[in-house]
Amino acid sequence: MILIDQPYVSDFLIKTIKENQFPIVATSVAKSMITDDALNWISEKDAINQYNSNQNIRVYSNSENAINWIEQHLKNTELPKKIQLFKNKIAFRELLKDHFPEYFFKGIPINNLKDFPADELQFPLIIKPAVGFFSLAVHKIDTAKEWTEIINGIEAEVETFKDMYPKEVVNISDFIVEEYIDGEEYAVDCYFDKNGKVVVLNILHHIFSSSKDVSDRVYSTSQKIIETQLQKFENFLQIVGNKAQLKNFPMHVEVRINSQGKVIPIEINPLRFGGWCTTGDISWYAFEINSYNYFLNGKVPNWNEIFKNNSNKLFSLIVLDNNSGINANEIKSFNYDLLLKDFENPLEIRKVNYKKYGVFGFLFTQTSLENQQELNSILVSKLTNYIEK
Structure with missing residues (x-):
């Protein structure tokens, strides 16, 4: 079954639900976001009874x-516990500390x-919130002097986003500090099947402009990226699944590969x-893999095919x-048309x-291997050339 909630649901996901007649829970929020009565809506009561059974x-x-x-209505099941095991970054580190005994982390x-x-x-x-989202209040700190400077500004920083998401998504009551992992970063969409075996649906390379950059600006996927990293990530994720005893469970994973070639979870x-609905949708653009369909129907990608x-x-x-340094309230408009002209093959904007969520939008693109400069340019852009005050 599918639970839909704010802030966004894509047309692609709605179409997938409709074409496959996947059961979708008729919460008031979901019904306000999707007005199509032809979907396979099930009542909250039926959803609760079905899952409990x-x-x-x-x-x-x-x-x-x-x-x-889920925490309100499925509290007598194992699902909320499984969710919190990963959503709380301190609990997640505790789960895997036997496999990474030298990794430094501390909750404060x-x-x-x-x-x-x-x-x-x-x-x-x-340093980052123990329960967080995007790169909100995430900082790399190199020295004790920087620690003092950044900590002094964190309270003011969290005031700018603390009401954007519910406490289950972003909770700034506790922070985690952990060692900086030097290496290439990747994001992985996957699920664990009915037998607990991991199935990888996509791998994206998360690129940064510098060692200080902790933003979420550019993620890229390709045949080469998946072929190079697939086996390594499957091996790591199977350890996670076995440790947490996961079955029929989807997730979005962020990791780094250190200089020794070891996968370190973020x-x-x-x-x-x-x-x-970002990385789930881009799998369709890139490989015609419908990640939602694959998970809900237990399908496995045939990568060779x-x-x-x-x-x-x-x-x-x-x-x-919005990394422009310009307060959202001072921005009159964002020129999306001008942005699209700077890309070889924009697929969707x-x-x-941005006044509510601090983000102007999400762009899906297709780029020739010889034209990666367009990605490097947007990676370092402050976006000010698209902003009208």
Whole structure:
């Protein structure tokens, strides 16, 4: 069954639900977002009864906002526990610490950050909310001096986004500090089947403009990326699945590969693929894999067959976060048409209420391998040339 919640559901996901007659839970939020009565709507009561009777039912949500519904209505099942095991980054680190015994991490309540002795920490490090989303309040800190500077600004920073998402999605009461992992970063959409075997649906390379960059600006997938990394990530993810005893469970995973070639987890986002229907949808553009259909019907990609007709171009997701330094309230408009002219083959632009969510939108693109400069340019852009004040 599918749980739909704010802030966004794509036309592609709605079409998938309709064509496959996947059961969709008729919450008030879902009904307000999707007005098509021809979908296979089931009442909340029926959904609760069905899941309580059979906890092997596959559940997918487009948004972590739906975690609240699950915690309220399925609290007597194992599902909320599985979700919190990954949603809380401290609990996640505890789960895997036997496999990464030398990895440094520490949970610190926000009220204790300013007084926490920096000499107890290992630099460089990453600090972020223990329960978070996007790159909200995520910082790389290289020295004890930087620690003081950044901690002093965190309270003001969280004021700018604390009301954007429910506490199940972003909770700033506790932060995690953990060692900085040097290496290439990747995002993986996958699920664990009825037998607990991992099935990878996509792998995206998350590129950065510098070692200080912690943004979510550019993610790219291609035949080469998947062929190079697939086996390595399957091996790692199977460890996670076995440790947490996962079955019929989808997730969006972020990892880095260090200089020794070891996969180090960053975080795991449970019960969904990329937020805002992003990485789940881009699999269709890139490989004609419908990730939602694959999970809900237990299908496995035949990569050899898929790559027979692949053009080996780069397919990218570009997150147009407001890194301009201009307050959203001072922005009159964003010129999406001008943005599209800067790309070889834009596939879809999703406009977002930037005053509410701090993001102008999401762009899906197809790029020739010899034209990667367009991705490098948007990676470092402050987007000011598209902004009208």
